[in-house]
Amino acid sequence: IKKIGVLTSGGDSPGMNAAIRSVVRTCAYHNIECIGIYRGYQGMIEGDFKEMGPRSVNNIVNKGGTILKSARSKEFMTPEGRKKAHQNLVAAGVDALVVIGGDGSFTGAEVFNSEYDYPVMGIPGTIDNDIFGTSHTLGFDTALNTVVECIDKIRDTASSHNRLFLVEVMGRDAGHIALNAGIGAGAEEILIPEEDLGLDRLLDSLRRSKASGKSSSIVVIAEGDKIGKSVFELKDYIEENFPEYDIRVSVLGHMQRGGAPTCYDRVLASRLGVKAVESILEGKSNFMVGIVNDKVALTPLEQAIKGHSEIDRELLRVSDIMST
Numbered sequence: 001i002k003k004i005g006v007l008t009s010g011g012d013s014p015g016m017n018a019a020i021r022s023v024v025r026t027c028a029y030h031n032i033e034c035i036g037i038y039r040g041y042q043g044m045i046e047g048d049f050k051e052m053g054p055r056s057v058n059n060i061v062n063k064g065g066t067i068l069k070s071a072r073s074k075e076f077m078t079p080e081g082r083k084k085a086h087q088n089l090v091a092a093g094v095d096a097l098v099v100i101g102g103d104g105s106f107t108g109a110e111v112f113n114s115e116y117d118y119p120v121m122g123i124p125g126t127i128d129n130d131i132f133g134t135s136h137t138l139g140f141d142t143a144l145n146t147v148v149e150c151i152d153k154i155r156d157t158a159s160s161h162n163r164l165f166l167v168e169v170m171g172r173d174a175g176h177i178a179l180n181a182g183i184g185a186g187a188e189e190i191l192i193p194e195e196d197l198g199l200d201r202l203l204d205s206l207r208r209s210k211a212s213g214k215s216s217s218i219v220v221i222a223e224g225d226k227i228g229k230s231v232f233e234l235k236d237y238i239e240e241n242f243p244e245y246d247i248r249v250s251v252l253g254h255m256q257r258g259g260a261p262t263c264y265d266r267v268l269a270s271r272l273g274v275k276a277v278e279s280i281l282e283g284k285s286n287f288m289v290g291i292v293n294d295k296v297a298l299t300p301l302e303q304a305i306k307g308h309s310e311i312d313r314e315l316l317r318v319s320d321i322m323s324t
């Protein structure tokens with residue numbers, strides 16, 4: 001292996017830049033060339049490459065987003081698109097690929113590996129934390145801190161006006177952000193896709209909380225929850241059935257994907273980047289590098305894609321007890 005390519009793909013997440021920096025500098029440390037590929041797989045198809053050395057990644061460890069830009073490439077889902085991408089890599093002398101992204105990006109890497117027997121290594125980068133084989137994905141910790149900071153602010157105004165706030169957070173089909181940030185921000189109830197609380201239990205819980213003397217409340221709702229209503233429909237439903245509360249909705253949206261990465265995400269990115277490059281140099285391919293029991297560990301990409309990142313059920317119980 002003489003030259004490694006690195007790309008970021010799918011939804012961006014804080015810590016991606018720190019991971020790019022780590023890959024580039026680990027390559028330099030081992031006297032391997034490194035090529036940055038812009039806009040994920042789309043840039044691979046279009047040959048949008050740039051040589052990167054240790055000085056090309058100065059001052060980015062603390063930056064959100066991704067200097068390599070990101071994309072969700074439809075063309076890479078076609079055999080023709082992947083063929084063009086392979087031709088470009090071969091022409092540029094790139095021998096292996098580090099893909100920083102989520103499960104869609106890993107699916108692309110796996111297909112590419114099986115079609116061309118091309119060495120690939122994944123680094124999990126998504127705020128959703130929905131990847132099997134790692135306790136934390138890059139950006140998850142930063143997103144949690146962002147959400148908690150926002151809800152702390154919402155709590156101030158909720159409390160001043162004795163209001164109930166429904167706060168929708170990201171996470172796609174997973175409830176990790178909602179559950180963890182909900183506990184961290186002291187939410188009354190947390191609605192997640194993995195556990196259908198049901199409308200009756202939600203109303204009961206809100207009634208109990210009001211009866212116990214709470215004058216304001218915060219309910220955190222994962223965007224993929226199974227309650228069967230949008231957050232705005234839920235507001236109408238609660239207003240109809242429990243008119244005692246003045247309700248407001250806050251959808252946090254893409255601010256959850258931005259901002260400077262936390263120290264945790266920077267350290268994680270640095271560790272995963274080193275392991276990704278060194279694993280390739282040891283001849284490994286088709287794995288994802290992740291964190292298992294606080295240690296860096298490899299999981300076959302296929303398992304990372306197909307496996308399910310379970311929520312910690314203990315957290316559900318903790319959340320219940322905390323809303324007493």
Ligand code: F6P
Pocket residue numbers: 011102126127128170171172223257
């Ligand atoms: O996967 C990260 C994520 O931010 C999800 O939480 C969210 O559902 C989705 O991406 C939003 O995607 P887009 O940036 O395309 O709106």
